[in-house]
Amino acid sequence: MTVSADYLKDALETLKDSGVRITPQRHAILEYLISSMTHPTADEIYKALESRFPNMSVATVYNNLRVFREVGLVKELTYGDASSRFDFVTHEHYHIICEDCGKITDFQYPGLDEIEQFASHVSGYQISHHRLEVYGLCPECANNKVN
Amino acid sequence: MTVSADYLKDALETLKDSGVRITPQRHAILEYLISSMTHPTADEIYKALESRFPNMSVATVYNNLRVFREVGLVKELTYGDASSRFDFVTHEHYHIICEDCGKITDFQYPGLDEIEQFASHVSGYQISHHRLEVYGLCPECANNKVN
DNA sequence: TTCTAAATTAATAATCATTATTAATAAATA
DNA sequence: TATTTATTAATAATGATTATTAATTTAGAA
Numbered sequence: 548m549t550v551s552a553d554y555l556k557d558a559l560e561t562l563k564d565s566g567v568r569i570t571p572q573r574h575a576i577l578e579y580l581i582s583s584m585t586h587p588t589a590d591e592i593y594k595a596l597e598s599r600f601p602n603m604s605v606a607t608v609y610n611n612l613r614v615f616r617e618v619g620l621v622k623e624l625t626y627g628d629a630s631s632r633f634d635f636v637t638h639e640h641y642h643i644i645c646e647d648c649g650k651i652t653d654f655q656y657p658g659l660d661e662i663e664q665f666a667s668h669v670s671g672y673q674i675s676h677h678r679l680e681v682y683g684l685c686p687e688c689a690n691n692k693v694n
Numbered sequence: 695m696t697v698s699a700d701y702l703k704d705a706l707e708t709l710k711d712s713g714v715r716i717t718p719q720r721h722a723i724l725e726y727l728i729s730s731m732t733h734p735t736a737d738e739i740y741k742a743l744e745s746r747f748p749n750m751s752v753a754t755v756y757n758n759l760r761v762f763r764e765v766g767l768v769k770e771l772t773y774g775d776a777s778s779r780f781d782f783v784t785h786e787h788y789h790i791i792c793e794d795c796g797k798i799t800d801f802q803y804p805g806l807d808e809i810e811q812f813a814s815h816v817s818g819y820q821i822s823h824h825r826l827e828v829y830g831l832c833p834e835c836a837n838n839k840v841n
Numbered sequence: 842t843t844c845t846a847a848a849t850t851a852a853t854a855a856t857c858a859t860t861a862t863t864a865a866t867a868a869a870t871a
Numbered sequence: 872t873a874t875t876t877a878t879t880a881a882t883a884a885t886g887a888t889t890a891t892t893a894a895t896t897t898a899g900a901a
Contacts (some may be wrong), residue, residue, distance in 0.1 A: 568868070568877065589858085604880045611878095627772045629888095630858060643817050652817050656809060666828040670790050670799050673806035675831035675869065679814040715897070717847065736888085756888065758849095776859095777887060834869045 554581045554637065558620050565618045571604055572596075573611050577620070577635075586624060586632040587649045624651075626680075635647075643681045647688035654681075701728045701784065705767050706731070712765045719743075719750055720758050724782075731790075733771060733779040733798045771798075773827075790828045794835035801828075 555686040558577050562569055580587070581594065586687050588594070593608045612633055615621040632651070643652045656679075663674045684692065701807070704749040705724050709716055721822065722743050734742070740755045759780055762768040773791065779798070790799045810821045 566793050570878065572869090572879075573892090602880065604851080604879080605858095607879060623774060625772055625774050627770060627778075630775075641813075643712060643813050643821075645819065646822065651821070654813055654816050656812060662803060662826070663828060665803060666734065666788075666790050666801055667830070669801050671833040672790050672792065672799070672830040673826070674790075674828055675793065675838045676830075677828045678828065679809070679826045681819070681821055681824040683814070683819040684822075686818040689820045717896085718850065749851065751853090752887095753852080753889080754850060805859075 551581050561618055561620060567614055580621060580635040585636050586658060587664060588630045588632055593653050597667055641679050645685035645688055646682055647684055650685050706767055709765060714761055719747060719754055722746060723758050725770060727782040729781060733781050735777045735779055763805050788826050792832035792835055793829055794831055797832050
């Protein structure tokens with residue numbers, strides 16, 4: 548079983564291999580992304596690290612999230628709302644999003660390759676990947692609705 | 695087989711039933727959404743109607759797209775890029791998006807209810823709907839890559 | 842028809858996430 | 872050590888979308 552520490556170790560390795568310098572800011576952003584399971588926005592990361600890096604700029608967070616995206620360490624999630632969320636890439640998974648509180652829950656589901664093949668067949672596209680999200684009410688919010 | 699004219703007729707009916715006034719601007723925006731198969735942005739709609747409505751404001755386009763969304767006539771599509779795209783709602787379908795030119799092609803695929811049930815089961819969420827997109831290269835762009 | 846209230850529009854200002862710019866700093870390498 | 876390069880921080884700029892507000896249009900009552 549891979550734990551957080553290993554994810555971080557592997558991520559730093561990936562950066563090193565890609566010729567990207569490992570700065571204290573990058574280390575902290577990565578650490579936060581891995582430890583928090585909340586798919587945070589850039590601003591949330593910024594605020595979370597404010598006490599440790601009082602001088603860090605929001606732009607630095609954005610810049611490094613872009614760097615991480617480019618080397619494949621994070622995925623940018625864009626839903627209808629204002630800002631992007633960032634997800635540390637571990638294994639393939641999908642998201643269930645609560646329409647009330649915005650919480651994002653991971654789940655795995657196998658075998659959607661079939662859809663890609665079908666799409667390729669009917670459209671003539673060369674498929675590279677797909678994106679799937681499920682929307683609904685999380686148990687807490689569903690419960691609140693009842694009361 | 696339902697044709698464009700019928701879609702428009704039904705859409706106007708929906709507006710009427712919802713107590714939403716049918717203004718010339720709304721008529722034109724709807725007409726454009728239905729006729730163009732390009733999933734346009736608000737700005738594209740604005741520019742397309744500029745000659746017929748020289749005084750129309752961009753805000754009017756946004757306002758009315760929101761009204762249409764609220765009565766269920768259009769869906770707002772948010773991808774990674776800058777601006778939302780708007781899709782007139784006819785039958786359920788999915789999108790294949792070209793990663794090169796941004797073209798959006800519709801396709802239909804049955805029976806993804808199973809995923810919703812699975813997601814509900816593992817997460818405890820009350821599922822309302824899902825969203826799926828497939829990404830790749832359209833035939834034209836794939837061809838250009840070769841040359 | 843005329844009057845009144847409500848809805849809609851147009852113009853414009855405001856907001857807010859993200860990106861660009863640039864000077865200062867830190868790190869890698871010669 | 873000297874020099875080049877990457878990175879940061881601060882800030883300005885951008886651009887999509889929303890809010891505000893006054894003017895206009897429409898629907899329905901009198």
